[in-house]
Amino acid sequence: MIRVGVVGASGWAGTSHLPALTALEAFDVTAVATTNQASADRAAAAHGARYAFSEARDLTAHPEVDLVVVSVRASGHAAVIRAALDAGKHVVSEWPLGVDADEAGELTEAAIAAGVVHAVVLQGHHCASARFAADLVADGRIGRLESVSLVADGAPWGGSRIWPELVFGLDPGAGTNILTIMAGHFLATLERVAGPLTEVSARLPRTHDRVLVAGTEQSVPNATPSHVLLHGLLAGGATASVAVHGGNGPARQGFRLELVGSDATLTATADRPGTFIHWGDWDIRIGDETVAVPDTYRIVPTGVRSGPPANIAALYHEVARAIAEGRQAHPSFTTALRHHRLLATIEQSAAEGIVRSVP
Numbered sequence: 001m002i003r004v005g006v007v008g009a010s011g012w013a014g015t016s017h018l019p020a021l022t023a024l025e026a027f028d029v030t031a032v033a034t035t036n037q038a039s040a041d042r043a044a045a046a047h048g049a050r051y052a053f054s055e056a057r058d059l060t061a062h063p064e065v066d067l068v069v070v071s072v073r074a075s076g077h078a079a080v081i082r083a084a085l086d087a088g089k090h091v092v093s094e095w096p097l098g099v100d101a102d103e104a105g106e107l108t109e110a111a112i113a114a115g116v117v118h119a120v121v122l123q124g125h126h127c128a129s130a131r132f133a134a135d136l137v138a139d140g141r142i143g144r145l146e147s148v149s150l151v152a153d154g155a156p157w158g159g160s161r162i163w164p165e166l167v168f169g170l171d172p173g174a175g176t177n178i179l180t181i182m183a184g185h186f187l188a189t190l191e192r193v194a195g196p197l198t199e200v201s202a203r204l205p206r207t208h209d210r211v212l213v214a215g216t217e218q219s220v221p222n223a224t225p226s227h228v229l230l231h232g233l234l235a236g237g238a239t240a241s242v243a244v245h246g247g248n249g250p251a252r253q254g255f256r257l258e259l260v261g262s263d264a265t266l267t268a269t270a271d272r273p274g275t276f277i278h279w280g281d282w283d284i285r286i287g288d289e290t291v292a293v294p295d296t297y298r299i300v301p302t303g304v305r306s307g308p309p310a311n312i313a314a315l316y317h318e319v320a321r322a323i324a325e326g327r328q329a330h331p332s333f334t335t336a337l338r339h340h341r342l343l344a345t346i347e348q349s350a351a352e353g354i355v356r357s358v359p
Contacts, residue, residue, distance in 0.1 A: 002090075002320060005031035005051075005059040007080050008071035009043040012094070017069055018047045020313035023304045026320040027067075033059040060084045067092065067117075067319070073168070074099055074175035081107050085114040092119045092319060096184060097336040099175030104340040108333040117322050119315060119329040120336040122278075124189025126314035128297040129282035133259070133268060134193045141286060142261025148194045148240045152255035152277060154182040158226040158246010161212045170211060170222040177224035179204065179343060183244045185278040186255070188331075188339055190242070194259060195235045197342060199357050202230035204350040207246075230346060257282075280307045 004021055006013050009032035021027045031051040034040040044052035053059045060068050060083040068084035070077055070093040078098055084091045091111065097120050098104040111118040124130050137145055156163060157178035162170065169176035191197065204225035211222045228244040254270030255277040268282040284291045299314040300306065315329075322329035341359045349356040 001028050002026055002323060003028050003030045003064050003066045004069060005029075005033065005062060005065035005067070005089075006043075006049075006069040006071065007033045007056045007059060008069075008094075009047070009049075010034040010039045011071065013069065013071035014043065014046070016308045016312050017071055018043075019309045020304055020316055021069075022047060024313060024316055024320070027316065030064045031059050031062055056080045057083045060087045060089060065089060067323075070094060074180070075168075075173075078103055078107060082110060085110050085116065088114065088116065090117040090319070090323060092121065092315070093333070093336075094121045095188075095336065095339075096175050096180050097333060097340065099173060101337070101340040101344040104333075104337045108337045111333045117319060117329050118333040119319050119322075120331050120333060121312060121315060122185065122188040122331045122335070122339065123308060123311040123315070124185060124192050124278035125331050125335075126299075126311045126318065127189065127192075127278055128299075128310075128314075129268065129284065129293050130189050130192045130278075132293045132297045133257075133266065133282070133284060136266060136284075136286070136291070137193060137259060137261075141264070142259060142266050143263030145194060145234075145236055145238045145259060145261050147238055147260045148190065148234065149258045149260075150186065150190050150240075150242045150255065150277075152182070152186050152242075152244050153247065153252055153274070154178045154228065154244040155247040155252070156249030157182055157224070158208075159211070159248035160208050161214045161248045162220075162222075163214050163249070164216070167213060167220055170220060170224055172223050178244060178246050179225055179228050179346065182246075182276075183228040183242070183346075184339065184343060185276065186244060187242065187342065189278045190240070190257070193257070194238065194240070196338075197232045197240060197358050198235050199355060200230050200232040200342075200346055200349050201355045202228070202346040202349040204228060204347065228346070230349075275307070278311070 033053040037054040040052035067090040207226040210219045226246040232240045257268040259266040271281045
């Protein structure tokens with residue numbers, strides 16, 4: 001049994017990580033931490049944890065915690081991850097790993113040196129639909145892959161309004177915006193299906209220098225992109241075109257992914273309007289034929305609903321196997337570092353107006 005401590009248990013983790021963890025027999029949620037004791041106590045009671053902390057360091061140091069889950073704002077990841085590594089604990093971090101590629105590199109080096117299992121929550125890597133689509137492409141169902149196109153909604157980022165709890169992300173230094181969060185997850189999913197980008201030409205237009213805080217009459221300065229636009233080349237030689245459109249949430253259509261092969265075209269859309277590409281199931285078609293995702297691609301324990309909890313449960317299934325087998329999990333911090341470098345390359349391309357190779 002892997003004993004888990006969840007830092008940030010009252011936020012996103014409460015609706016995704018904790019339902020996934022409590023449904024998996026390999027894990028026992030023993031501790032939670034939030035920003036204050038009262039909310040930590042509530043989270044512990046709700047999820048059956050024995051210990052509740054208002055300080056993350058108390059959780060990472062606790063002897064009944066083997067694995068630390070980091071689900072706080074990106075700017076707070078580094079401190080919690082370093083504390084967990086110092087205590088010799090395995091670590092699962094939400095994406096993004098750090099606020100930028102430099103910080104991600106430092107955390108990756110520290111995790112490798114600590115000799116623990118480390119993983120990052122890029123949900124698209126474990127999405128059943130994405131894994132099935134990747135196998136369809138690899139098995140030649142559409143012939144040789146020649147081009148890829150992805151159009152996706154980036155709301156709630158990039159619009160003329162922002163929710164009060166997301167205002168912090170209008171500062172690029174926070175590491176939480178339409179490029180890092182939305183395009184970050186979307187591109188990771190695209191690469192899971194079609195292979196890695198090796199070259200990009202990008203634009204990051206900012207159409208709103210000031211943004212209205214929803215529910216108020218206050219506007220605040222914005223230094224982050226409104227949209228993410230890029231063309232690129234994939235390792236297999238295919239071209240890629242990606243447009244992530246910012247806007248005022250909730251998302252409208254979700255996404256449309258087209259993989260054009262020499263023999264046929266695979267099209268994937270959200271099975272429910274407004275669902276992000278890395279969250280839910282896909283409607284997949286090859287030409288005019290609907291192709292169902294086989295049940296063998298789904299790792300969904302009883303009681304875990306589809307969407308993020310299911311994909312995160314699949315990640316934890318991989319983490320448990322990695323710990324048992326004495327190997328690294330996938331996607332690891334190393335995977336996250338490469339992805340941070342991809343986003344940094346996109347920023348460089350947009351700033352310089354030139355094509356850049358991905359490190």
